[in-house]
Amino acid sequence: MSKAAPTETERCIESLLAVFQRYAGREGDSCTLSKREFLAFMNTELASFTKNQKDPAVLDRMMKKLDLNSDGKLDFPEFLNLIGGIAVACHEALVVQAPPR
Template sequence: MEAAINTIVGQFKEFAGKDGSSSTLSKDEFHKLVTSQLPNFVKNAKDPGAIDQLMSSLDENNDGELTFSEFWQLIGKLACKQGGFCQ
């Protein structure tokens, strides 16, 4: 599990550092992360509108960027679905 956590944190940092703040994901960074790293887990990963909606649902403070805590919600939801623990 430690390797999995390190991978998730590393991927977040890699994509967050591409433009603007290195501690948050912009809309463009989030789109690139989802399409390249989660194409089989996120429905309509190639649809920019769907990704925008997903990001909006995760962006708790509505600042147009995702902190790691906000992003982590997505990881939790995907893991829950993948494991058959939720619908």
């Protein structure tokens, strides 16, 4: 079966799945991010965001806010809300920086 090269969007979806599985698979339930796995993800994959936060409790609050069903873990849809939230914040910052003519 011949297979076309993945598009940018397909590569992105694959990346999201791979990154989630890489961190969720570290300990315990491999389908969810524990608090420790979430912190490892934030301090590695999003270090440029995390290191700018002056309040050390910000990651605790983010975890609580993202954990919609309050089970102390993040499942894949909850993880995607994090990525989506950051993407929307970047998008809004870009739109503010460069308003459409």
